[in-house]
Amino acid sequence: MIKINENYLKLKSSYLFVEIAKRVSAYQRENPDNRIIKLGIGDVTEPLPKACIAAFHSAVEELGKDETFKGYGPEQGYPFLRQAIAENDFASRGAPVSAEEIFVSDGSKCDTGNFQELFSQDITLAVSDPVYPVYLDTNIMAGRTDKVLLLPSIRENGFVPSPPKETADLVYLCFPNNPTGATASKAELEEWVDYAKRNRALLLFDAAYESFIRDKEIPHSIYEIPGAEEVAVEFRSFSKTAGFTGTRCAYTVVPKKVMAYDSKGQGYPLWDLWNRRQSTKFNGVSYPVQKAAAAIYTPEGKGEVKALSDYYLGNAEIIRKTFLEIGFEVTGGDNSPYIWIATGKDSWDFFDYLLQKAEVVCTPGSGFGKSGEGYVRISAFNKREKVQEALERIRKIL
């Protein structure tokens, strides 16, 4: 008899965004002439940079010609892209990351979800609360349900949890944070690197939103912290940076110095394990997509990508200012595309109120964990005129 992985039965059946979609549809059915504006899911709205489009076309052209056709590429990504990433995202900031330590993939959701496969089932996890649901759900699927430390990310710690007294083996960190929009300072990240070294723990650092950082004091990469290259893996994505949510390209940094251990305490380079995992279960990213991604690092591409994040940060500023002016307590939106708002009431009640009175969709904070109750996340990913109109409507009802 084919038996299921019963850990799947422990997953909550209703995923946050499914419930949101359900409520929005119900509202639309009852109000067919609605003018709903969605500031919920963090999906981009602006076209791909012209530099990416040009490179994309030219790579497609190559696939159509005998002399330039490409079959299987390296599972780890093409050297032209890995090299561009190492130089531009790391060497330029003094972070010691080589091209070989970069694994190109089709998405950070896949990588953050798959990475836990490399570890024993009985490790202890630490995740922030509220948290991006994928970190937890993929560990539940793997049977890691009991030994989870939830680190409250709350007003009292500026939404940046300190390392706990307890020992965790695998720590998920995300800065700029989804959902709170909070950023971590160099000193705060240093504490985490120290913690990892003391406990031989591993940090999984999700930097999907780093391109929205404007404050020069805030690190973009965990590898700006000395010693992090021994205890941290970093996830990056072109989804929000360059509008790649529908194009699909991301990467993961696994430094050669990071070790993990067998039950006798013998160390193994994590690079070897991830390389084996990717070589066995993955066949690399579409060649034209990698070419499009590499164009982000050309002078033209860099300018366009900066303009994209500036545009969304402009939206974030409108959202942030409006809520502050109305009198709400607000986090994020300055170095992040997410704005986290203390609603003063139940998250879903506030969601429903905004939906019904302003026809604006946000994301209830409680969907990200217990400590998210009483908050909503508002996303800056939309057209400027829609954001402006949404905020005008919100101003009238709050």
Added chain:
Amino acid sequence: MIKINENYLKLKSSYLFVEIAKRVSAYQRENPDNRIIKLGIGDVTEPLPKACIAAFHSAVEELGKDETFKGYGPEQGYPFLRQAIAENDFASRGAPVSAEEIFVSDGSKCDTGNFQELFSQDITLAVSDPVYPVYLDTNIMAGRTDKVLLLPSIRENGFVPSPPKETADLVYLCFPNNPTGATASKAELEEWVDYAKRNRALLLFDAAYESFIRDKEIPHSIYEIPGAEEVAVEFRSFSKTAGFTGTRCAYTVVPKKVMAYDSKGQGYPLWDLWNRRQSTKFNGVSYPVQKAAAAIYTPEGKGEVKALSDYYLGNAEIIRKTFLEIGFEVTGGDNSPYIWIATGKDSWDFFDYLLQKAEVVCTPGSGFGKSGEGYVRISAFNKREKVQEALERIRKIL
């Protein structure tokens, strides 16, 4: 302490194609003016069909414009592609598969590798010997090392194993087979469907090479067998069909009627589990890639794709005929791009002989399992003139 998944330590360190690459490099270093022809790895050489290139370009264009830009797509794939697949690959052959049962992905290696995540760790597997290494390696990574039935695919059973007397829960079948090139008849597949029904087992049917079938009696899909839609999942790929090895698109069929069971014997639709897995760990395939794939099903695309497989089958015919004429025992190559040759000596010795005397690279059969010893796999994926020259050289030395 971050502890590794120690199952990774049970994997053989030297992957078949790594060892081949090593021997080829060594030969090249010693013989710098060699003219090596590779008939080893199954990678395509012909450009993408024009219909795919045109659709690819036009979708890239859409991503560059405000009005047509696409962000996140459905994790399961766009309806336009799922619909085209259901109609053309299944309805047209009387196989009962709906668009909703099709999950578009970036590769069959990923899907066949990831699918085992849905099952309990203590199930019994059945795989053929020789076998595509990914089926076994991904189960070893998941800790399934003891309960594995190896089904010899040998001369005596025409390289198509019958269901065993023992009970297996999860059965990997691949037809046309990699590496042997053998195909399974309707009657042989019916036996397997019966076996699965009797034992509440699940068949994972890998049909990556179905487009090479020319014999009208041979099923292209497991769903041509009545009842298979209750006990089988099917994997398909555009890699070999349409030259997508570097473009990356494939799909998996999970019929709504297929059930798997908890330890109490309660049934759960497998569709729900795979849908949850994909929604949590995957973010869909690049939009332009899906558009390129859908073009395979246009009248122009169908013609071009047929011409592609005809081309490689023409190569296969040359390989097959030559070895038969020399006096070897040969399987495959008529309805498959792989030719499986009984060498009369050790697989690696024959590999080395071909490399050193003819400068032709093949794949040693022993690399696919114990029963592959004494065989080599020759791949038809190359340019016609290279195949011709390789076979002329081989004729001179054998």
